Amino acid sequence: MKLNDKMLKALNEQINFEWYSAYIYQSMGAYFKGMNLNGFSNWMDVQAKEEMTHGFKIYNYVFDRGNQVELLAIDKPQASWKTIADVFSVALEHERKVSSRFFDILELCRELKDYSTENFVQWYINEQVEEESTVQEILERIEFAGDSKEFILMLDNELGQRVFTGGAFAASEM
C-alpha cells in the first residue's frame, strides 16, 4: 500500500536530514583532518558513511511502498568549532534532534495507523539510543582529558581504529 502524503513528505525530509547528518560529520572530519588529528577524522569519515546508509534505508523503503523519492536541498554544514569538545557537543545536540524527529515520525505513524512504517522506524529509534550514547561517551572522555594533549593523542589513536562495516546494511542489522 502506498504511503500517505504526509508520511511520504516526512520520509523524504528524513532522507534529507540523514544525508545532511552525513554532511555535518564529513565537515567535522575535514576540520580534524586539517588539524592532523587523523583518528578523530577517521571516526567522522565512518560516521558520515553510516549516516548515508541511514538515508538509503529510508530511500529503499519509500520505493518498497510504491512511492517516488524526492531529493531535497542539503544545507551547508558548520565548518569550524572552538574546541574538540565543542565538535562533539554539537554532534550530541544534532543526534538528539534526529531522535526527536523519529519520535515525531512515530507519532505520525500512530495517527495514520501506518503500522508498517511504525515497525520500520523502530530500527531508527533503537539506533538513536546507540548514536547518542556513543557521542556522549566520547564527549565525556574529551572533557575528562582537559588540557592533556597526551590523552587527546591516545583518544585520537583509539578513534583511528574505527572501521566502516556497512552501517544500516551491516549483516548484523538486516
Ligand SMILES: [Fe+2]
Ligand atoms: Fe542517522
Ligand SMILES: [Fe+2]
Ligand atoms: Fe546519527
